[in-house]
Amino acid sequence: MKLLSKLIPIACLLVIAGCGGGDVETIETAAFKGTVTLDGSPLEKGIIQFRPGKDASGQPLRGQMTEATINAGQYELPSDKGAVVGENAVLISATKVVGKEMADGEEIDKVEQYLPAKYNSETTLSVNVTPEDTEHNFELSTK
DSSP states (O other): HHHHHHHHHHHHHHHHHHHHOOOOOOEEOOEEEEEEEEEEEEEEEEEEEEOOOOOSSSOOOOOOOEEEEEEEETTEEGGGEESSEEEEEEEEOOEEEEEEEEEEEEEEEEEEOOSOOOTTTOOEEEEEEOOOOOBBEEEOOOO
């Protein structure tokens, strides 16, 4: 009985060690940077998001959406937060304060999206992300 009580924990450890050790598929991402201009001038502040699209066979790409802050027209995605390699939808948003409003008994800034919907909620922007192409620039227009 003493031998059995010593073998059971060892057997459990061997079973646990053997579980889940198979091949883990990594999702390839790429770091890059770029500029965002609006009507020829750098976009002062905003957010740029990259949402994985579909691969060459039309299947959805696996991976997470990623985003970066735009400051003075510049953005950068580091390697640990890069966009998924392949086709990505691009969403760019920028807001401005247009007044004040009451929320939970407090006065707060009322903000409004000032970029056209074709760049964010109804985006028409996309980019094919590759490890070799390290810069993606976007020229936006309010017209």
